[in-house]
Amino acid sequence: MPKLSHYGRRGEVKMVDVSAKQITKRTALAQGFVTMKPRVLAAVRRLKNPKGNPLEVARIAGIAAAKRTAEWIPLCHPLPLTHIDVTARLCENGVELRSTVIATAQTGVEMEALVAVTAAALTVYDMCKALDKGMEITDICLLEKTGGKSGDFRREAQSQKTRPRKRASVSRSRAQ
DSSP states (O other): OOOOTTBOTTSOBOOOOOTTSOOEEEEEEEEEEEEOOHHHHHHHHTTOOTTSOHHHHHHHHHHHHHHTHHHHSTTOOOOOEEEEEEEEEEETTEEEEEEEEEEEESSOOHHHHHHHHHHHHHHHHHHHTTTOTTOEEEEEEEEEEEOSTTOOEEOOGGGSOOOOOOBOSOOOOOOO
8 A cells, every 4th residue: 555645754744756756748637516406507507697607717717726726735736737628517406517637747637637626616606606505516536647657547437426417408618
């Protein structure tokens, strides 16, 4: 079993020294979900929201947050990200968010992908809270990552925490 890399010999917290690591292409895909009531979902679908289009604002928030991950997570390295894609899709019971992050660097981009979907989910909540404060942010997880010393990771389909989500009208946005 691998040991935790952010601890020194005496248990003190430290930032990992990646200076000797190979520079390789790193990718990560993460997801999150915002569960909402049918009337809130209908308002989002019709763009009848007091603050504007929550899916587009969430997409931009996710991209911006990924760029600032080292400011959110104290021991993360600032990375030169080469691509960030955040999508928001309306489903039967809410909004599914996904992010893909790519960099050529000495350390992975898993945290950047997770921060992107988390910020996007929080933004959907913020944009829709006037309609319902009971929404839930769920299922934030890493789906896959490639590159680096530890190799590739793919979440197994049977172990993914998923709910039946029939697709409603699709709203997909992409940016680089």
